[in-house]
Amino acid sequence: MSTEVLQQPAKVQIPDGYTVLELTSAYGPVYRTIKNATPRDATPEEIPIIDISRIFSDSLDVRKTVAKEIRDAATTIGFFYMKGHGIPEKVINAALQSAQDFFHQPEEIKQRVNQANSKWFNGWNGPKSHRANAVESLDIRESFGFRYDPRYDPSVDNVESIPQDIKDGFRAEEYCWTQTANLPHFKTDVLEYWRSCLALARRLIRIFALALELPEDYFDAMTSHPDAAVALNYYPSIPENMAEKADAEVVSIGSHTDLQFFTMLWQDQNGGLQVLNRDGQWLNARPIEGTFVVNIGDYLMRITNDRFVSTVHRAKNFSKNERYSLPFFLGFNFNETCGVLPSCVDAHHPAKYEPISCSEWVHLRFKATNLEGGSGDPPLNQIAPRKRPEAARRGDSIAHISCDLPGIDNEPRFEDTASINDVDARLASIEQRLECVQTQISIIPEAMNSRLAHLERSVDELAQLIRGVFHGMHAISRPHQDTHHTPGSSTSLDLTDPAGNGVTRPVLLLRNLQTQFFGPKRDFSDEVLALGNVVSAEIIRLPLARHLVQMQVYPEANCVNNTHDLPDDFEQNHPLLFSTACLLASRFVPSISKATGHKIYLMVRRLAASVVLKPPPLSHEELQGLLLLNTPKSSFEDARLSAEVLLYWKTAHLLGHSQRMEASESLIFDELVQWKLSWGQVFDNPLSVSLRFSYMFCYLLLYRVSLRAQTSSPILKGAALKVSREILEMFQELDFAVILDLPDYYFFITIYAALTLCKFTIRDPLIAATQETLTDLAPNDEHIAFRFGTVLQEIRQKAAAAGTSLMHQTSREIEIEGLTSNEHYAWDVFMAAYYPQHTGTPGRGLESTAFSDETAV
Numbered sequence: 001m002s003t004e005v006l007q008q009p010a011k012v013q014i015p016d017g018y019t020v021l022e023l024t025s026a027y028g029p030v031y032r033t034i035k036n037a038t039p040r041d042a043t044p045e046e047i048p049i050i051d052i053s054r055i056f057s058d059s060l061d062v063r064k065t066v067a068k069e070i071r072d073a074a075t076t077i078g079f080f081y082m083k084g085h086g087i088p089e090k091v092i093n094a095a096l097q098s099a100q101d102f103f104h105q106p107e108e109i110k111q112r113v114n115q116a117n118s119k120w121f122n123g124w125n126g127p128k129s130h131r132a133n134a135v136e137s138l139d140i141r142e143s144f145g146f147r148y149d150p151r152y153d154p155s156v157d158n159v160e161s162i163p164q165d166i167k168d169g170f171r172a173e174e175y176c177w178t179q180t181a182n183l184p185h186f187k188t189d190v191l192e193y194w195r196s197c198l199a200l201a202r203r204l205i206r207i208f209a210l211a212l213e214l215p216e217d218y219f220d221a222m223t224s225h226p227d228a229a230v231a232l233n234y235y236p237s238i239p240e241n242m243a244e245k246a247d248a249e250v251v252s253i254g255s256h257t258d259l260q261f262f263t264m265l266w267q268d269q270n271g272g273l274q275v276l277n278r279d280g281q282w283l284n285a286r287p288i289e290g291t292f293v294v295n296i297g298d299y300l301m302r303i304t305n306d307r308f309v310s311t312v313h314r315a316k317n318f319s320k321n322e323r324y325s326l327p328f329f330l331g332f333n334f335n336e337t338c339g340v341l342p343s344c345v346d347a348h349h350p351a352k353y354e355p356i357s358c359s360e361w362v363h364l365r366f367k368a369t370n371l372e373g374g375s376g377d378p379p380l381n382q383i384a385p386r387k388r389p390e391a392a393r394r395g396d397s398i399a400h401i402s403c404d405l406p407g408i409d410n411e412p413r414f415e416d417t418a419s420i421n422d423v424d425a426r427l428a429s430i431e432q433r434l435e436c437v438q439t440q441i442s443i444i445p446e447a448m449n450s451r452l453a454h455l456e457r458s459v460d461e462l463a464q465l466i467r468g469v470f471h472g473m474h475a476i477s478r479p480h481q482d483t484h485h486t487p488g489s490s491t492s493l494d495l496t497d498p499a500g501n502g503v504t505r506p507v508l509l510l511r512n513l514q515t516q517f518f519g520p521k522r523d524f525s526d527e528v529l530a531l532g533n534v535v536s537a538e539i540i541r542l543p544l545a546r547h548l549v550q551m552q553v554y555p556e557a558n559c560v561n562n563t564h565d566l567p568d569d570f571e572q573n574h575p576l577l578f579s580t581a582c583l584l585a586s587r588f589v590p591s592i593s594k595a596t597g598h599k600i601y602l603m604v605r606r607l608a609a610s611v612v613l614k615p616p617p618l619s620h621e622e623l624q625g626l627l628l629l630n631t632p633k634s635s636f637e638d639a640r641l642s643a644e645v646l647l648y649w650k651t652a653h654l655l656g657h658s659q660r661m662e663a664s665e666s667l668i669f670d671e672l673v674q675w676k677l678s679w680g681q682v683f684d685n686p687l688s689v690s691l692r693f694s695y696m697f698c699y700l701l702l703y704r705v706s707l708r709a710q711t712s713s714p715i716l717k718g719a720a721l722k723v724s725r726e727i728l729e730m731f732q733e734l735d736f737a738v739i740l741d742l743p744d745y746y747f748f749i750t751i752y753a754a755l756t757l758c759k760f761t762i763r764d765p766l767i768a769a770t771q772e773t774l775t776d777l778a779p780n781d782e783h784i785a786f787r788f789g790t791v792l793q794e795i796r797q798k799a800a801a802a803g804t805s806l807m808h809q810t811s812r813e814i815e816i817e818g819l820t821s822n823e824h825y826a827w828d829v830f831m832a833a834y835y836p837q838h839t840g841t842p843g844r845g846l847e848s849t850a851f852s853d854e855t856a857v
């Protein structure tokens with residue numbers, strides 16, 4: 001089964017019971033790994049209570065003491081409680097009362113100030129109108145928000161004198177107040193709360209400056225007219241049965257990080273705020289009377305070079321009461337641009353980020369969250385809503401991704417080959433090649449290089465590895481000291497091109513076939529690129545794909561944020577490697593649905609097939625892609641794919657031994673017998689139809705090539721016909737759905753077998769049957785099955801026109817001697833169907849390609 005995992009003890013195992021959460025940030029989606037354990041209360045060590053009354057002290061030392069406490073909290077959990085804040089209780093209570101008055105109104109009254117009517121995301125947001133991320137429910141929360149208005153800022157004397165570039169960033173809208181004027185105290189009380197918070201925030205930010213070893217007034221100018229907003233959050237109690245019935249985790253406000261500098265949140269006593277610690281454990285940030293909760297936002301995290309952490313949080317109101325919270329969000333002046341702070345860089349910690357303006361920052365988040373229709377920035381503060389929830393769009397939520405990440409194998413697996421000279425010599429050529437590509441892959445991050453270095457050995461060793469895994473053994477660390485070499489492995493060590501190009505070429509076979517069909521010069525690399533990758537094929541979205549690649553590349557990174565680490569052109573230019581890495585990592589992500597996993601698999605197969613169809617030398621990247629398929633914990637599908645690649649590789653090797661092929665009238669090839677023994681478990685599995693199909697095809701090729709030298713061998717001819725019929729019979733038995741899932745080269749195999757019958761026995765009823773199946777199953781005229789069906793039809797028609805009776809064809813035994821003309825019909829028609837650009841060019845020399853050599857059989 002696709003989910004069957006060939007288990008090998010991994011060196012690093014992230015325990016079961018984790019979930020990966022996709023969150024939105026200005027950089028696009030980011031991922032956090034969370035424990036599936038029940039949330040527990042945070043201890044005072046985890047989320048400290050800091051008495052900030054001391055920030056008003058005249059003593060710098062005292063203020064610095066607070067700064068240190070804040071720094072400790074900011075660099076660990078990113079959250080703290082502040083007591084001694086000095087905001088009068090009555091101010092808070094009045095704001096709370098206003099919030100209650102507002103939310104208790106009938107919906108049509110709240111609609112008057114609906115955020116949908118706002119240019120800048122001010123106003124009311126109804127319940128269930130936002131979803132913070134794909135794995136959690138719509139937010140049950142209702143909220144009302146408004147943004148900085150200089151007219152209400154007591155530190156502004158004259159609004160008119162504010163410089164225009166600052167004014168341009170103002171996002172206040174008067175309709176917040178005109179549309180709520182029915183509540184007489186609303187504006188006054190809410191604005192009073194905002195003003196108190198603003199004043200406190202301006203004091204607090206000075207302590208943040210100290211905490212960052214900056215002059216205390218460092219941020220003052222940047223917050224003269226800050227993006228300072230308040231939200232009134234109203235969380236009705238979540239009914240218990242709602243949580244039971246829901247298919248996503250029910251949340252009052254979904255997991256998110258706050259966007260800007262910091263947030264100061266007043267919450268009532270009902271509880272529900274949860275904070276994600278670094279171990280992926282949810283901590284209840286229980287209400288503490290007389291405190292605000294303060295947390296770091298993404299912008300501050302960025303300008304501190306990630307020293308201060310913007311921590312994921314959410315709220316769930318499972319109390320029996322309505323819950324309210326009143327967050328105040330502080331950002332810089334909108335026009336302000338800030339880079340990584342000087343105190344946060346040193347020789348070991350270069351700046352990770354470019355300077356960015358506050359407005360650009362907000363805008364990025366806007367873009368990252370797919371907000372449609374909005375004319376400006378995302379809502380005030382926290383995560384912007386997704387108008388199109390991921391889960392709905394993808395149809396396969398990434399909920400509850402287990403984080404059993406692929407283990408990194410720190411021990412060099414193939415270290416000890418020194419004693420085996422010939423192995424060394426052979427590997428040397430590969431390594432040489434790898435060295436020259438080293439420059440090319442230097443764009444790939446260091447960690448990836450080292451990861452790949454483990455894999456940069458021969459296909460053969462990896463094949464042994466996977467076989468070892470298959471037999472429940474450990475990784476084979478000394479494959480070449482194994483005295484019980486399979487014959488396959490010894491032949492497979494010959495990885496170099498006999499022509500002496502020193503290039504690896506796992507598969508010549510299909511190249512030969514290509515050469516026969518299309519002439520030797522065709523370069524398929526465009527086609528490989530044209531196939532795209534798992535993202536361009538819309539199987540999974542880019543952020544998830546990049547995350548998967550990172551899981552593969554940086555298995556130790558259980559929290560991956562830096563999806564921008566991969567080169568931008570990685571997926572386009574290295575589709576096989578990229579898609580293969582996604583495939584492997586997806587195996588560790590059970591909630592990537594089976595269907596999606598299968599699509600990824602098919603994509604990789606298609607790409608792998610195109611790669612093997614390409615003339616050698618295989619590019620480094622292609623080789624990597626093939627090698628990657630052999631990692632520990634490979635699935636059954638991976639094993640099948642590897643087996644198939646090796647099968648072709650061995651066949652190619654045989655085909656390359658022209659003397660042997662010329663002399664052989666043998667119907668058995670030891671290499672293939674050995675291959676079949678080694679891969680017996682895979683081969684015999686009922687799911688391995690395609691593998692058996694390929695196996696017969698390889699025999700067919702071997703017979704046909706032998707026939708070139710021994711044109712009159714009835715044994716070989718009989719064998720070629722027999723195996724062609726077997727292929728076509730098997731094809732007849734396949735489910736349509738299975739056939740349509742197969743990569744194109746299976747259709748090549750089918751047509752090759754059918755053409756073989758056309759060549760020797762045009763009246764074989766299997767030709768007509770295959771033709772019918774091909775045309776019947778093709779979903780449209782463009783499909784390769786349809787085109788090949790037409791090929792067979794035309795061949796038969798031409799043969800009939802040329803006087804070969806197709807009627808009364810009852811016997812398979814009829815062999816038409818010297819039917820070279822049939823071969824030509826076959827060829828013309830085939831080319832016309834598959835390569836329309838070649839049609840109408842008789843004598844273009846196609847017949848004189850390798851294929852026409854065979855017509856001399």
Ligand SMILES: O=C(O)CCC(=O)C(=O)O
Binds near residue numbers: 231267273324
């Ligand atoms: O209400 C709470 O506890 C959290 C609210 C919050 O995180 C926000 O509004 O950004």
Ligand SMILES: [Fe+2]
Binds near residue numbers: 256258263313382
């Ligand atoms: Fe928040």
